[in-house]
Amino acid sequence: MNKEINPDDVLKDLRYLKLLARNFPNIAAASTEIINLEAILNLPKGTEHFLADLHGEYKAFQHVLRNASGAIKRKVKEIFGETLGMKEQKELCTLIYYPELKLDLVKQSTAAEDLEDWYFITLNRLVMVCRNVSSKYTRSKVRKALPSDFSYIIQELLHESSIDTNKQAYVEVIVRTIISTDRADEFIISICNLIQQLAIDTLHILGDVFDRGPSPDKIMDILCDYHNFDVQWGNHDILWMGAAAGNDCCIANVIRIALRYGNQAVLEDGYGINMLPLATFAIETYADDPCSMFMPKVNRSETDMSEKTMHMIAQWHKAISIIQFKLEAATIKRRPDFDMNDRLLMHHIDFDRKVFVLDGKEYEMTDTNFPTVDPKNPYALTPEEQDIVTKLHNSFISSEKLQKHMTCLFRNGCIYAVTNSNLLFHASVPLNADGSLKEIEICGTKYKGKDLLHKAGHMIREAYFGPAGSAEHEFALDYVWYLWCGKNSPAFDKDKMATFERYFLKDKATHKEIKGFYYMLRDNEAVCDMLLDEFEVKGVHRHIINGHVPVKTIKGESPIKANGKMMVIDGGFSKAYQPETGIAGYTLVFHSRGFQLVQHEPFTSITKAVAEGQDIKSTTQLVEMSSKRMMVKDTDLGRVLEQQVDDLQKLLYAFHNGYIKEKDSGSSLIRLKS
Secondary structure, three states, rough: OOOOOOOOHHHHHHHHHHHHHOOOHHHHHHHHHHHHHHHHOOOOOOOOOEEOOOOOHHHHHHHHHHHHHHHHHHHHHHHHOOOOOHHHHHHHHHHHOHHHHHHHHHHHHOOHHHHHHHHHHHHHHHHHHHHHHHHOOOOOHHHHHOOOHHHHHHHHHHHHHOOOOOOOOHHHHHHHHHHHHOOOHHHHHHHHHHHHHOOOOOEEEEEOOOOOOOOOHHHHHHOOOOOOEEEEOOHHHHHHHHHOOOOOHHHHHHHHHHHHHHOOOHHHHHHOOOHOOOOOOHHHHHOOOOOOHHOOOOOOOOOOOHHHHHHHHHHHHHHHHHHHHHHHHHHHOOHHHHOOHHHHOHHHHHHOOOOEEEEEEEEOOOOOOOOOEEEOOOOOOOOHHHHHHHHHHHHHHOOOOHHHHHHHHHEEOEEEEEEEOOOOOOOOOEOOOOOOOEEEOOOOEOOHHHHHHHHHHHHHHHHHHHHOOOOOHHHHHHHHHHHHHOOOOOOOEEOOOOOOHHHHHHOOOHHHEEEHHHHHOOOOOOHHHHHHOOOOOOOOOHHHHHHEOOOOOHHHOOOOEHOOOOOEOOOOOOOHHHHOOOOOOEEEEOOOOEEEHHHHHOOOOOOOHOOOOOOOOOEEEEEOOOOOEEEEHHHHHHHHHHHHHHHHHHHHHHHOOOOOOOOOOOOOOOOOOO
């Protein structure tokens, strides 16, 4: 044993060591596991990918996963750069990204007598790529990722080299037999999917899967089946979590945003939400209303919506917006501690003169048709509106798919995370003007910094999982909505959400939302160090990684701030933000050599990607590279494994010195980690 063991430590931990001996019942079993763990500690760390603010852009997101943010293309170039032309490299990459679709095209365009040769060459090339991307993992980890149908065959091909003259015939027979038994297509699909999986060891999503884009449900389908991911909830995710928990303000906001971007299909087809009651009410109530401020924000050149359909959506949109303002008013009045009375705006409308009057100043309005608003009691729901709210509420809480996706977010997510010397959260840690942590009062207790984020995360879980009807649950349910739009919310942190102003007031100065001090101070290295200390982030090279606020790359803004301590990676995955950012998203890649920032151009289409080999054009920027390769032992996992090695060393001591009696291991040995 390399490490000197203190007998007192063994005696102190004897109860735990006896439990450990159930898995490692003798010296041979414990020694084998120590050897296994020590070997793992000296492998290069796995590659982590960080993405933020996906906002329902499923097609671009799934392509970035398939091409591993350009990593697979780089691997293919490294392996075949001297032997294959650019066209052949592109064809191989496209096959790896979309194996089923590319196989169909190849079989249509390749003569039958040439297809066997194509299979043979392609299978060998894919094995070479797979061997490369799997090289930093243990055989055990790779084996667990293998598709069951081809597990043995892939293992043999990965670990037997055709360069070895003694193995050439063996490897060739395996490949030829795959082809002759008509299993080549299935094998190619399996190994391509394996390459995609091994190229990304861990995926971090820094919030806002939902809203704006058309298919957040499809993104969630991918994530719920993904091999290793975590998510730091953004304010849009929290909004959907609140809606799934039954908060009516959140439900109204979710519907309003979907209609604002013409994405009603995600509600009806994606989650089975019954929109008929709202649609019927809206069409009748706003029959003669042009609803011009509520027309969906869609690219006319990319949509097949007719003018009639767009006007119908605008009617739904206006109806749910008015309902939302009324529901939010009830919450604001019920929770004076939210300090949101400035968001009670409808009573400032002069319905006779059709102007908005605030603090003695008059504002011209864009829309003055309010058939469901009683000037004497503007925040009261009509009976018809209340009926719609009830039906929508029931539809949301009974949506099986929505609840499945929210459960996935809870199981794999939190409001912040610390991993490998990186502090991850979506938006903000509220600060004062001097850069100190801002105290926020919740239920009579003040919180700041790490404690505030802990409390916010607890409230979200209480809203979803807490016992219905209790005072704690009811407050938490309201607080989830506050996290969406409250000025002291760490998921939002602006002075207001100016939804009413954007819809109804012509003066654009009223639309401005003033960001909290965090956004003004995050370029200050001392402030970043203070936050990293607050969250107990250790390491020589440590960082804060955020999303939430789009980086205006087109105007020269850099995503790297505070001398490299802060990285903001909202680069505009959402098409709605791409004119503002000038690009179509970032991926931050953290591999064993350091950090690289990958900047993406807009994705065209899967059809062009497959037929023409069009990949997302990405440029890579070195952020922080190390002369010394980072190994597993340098990571959080490494520290866990080192502790396991220490425990096993103590167990060996206990066996050697008779504190614990050895037993036969039998066939039920369970490994701690592989």
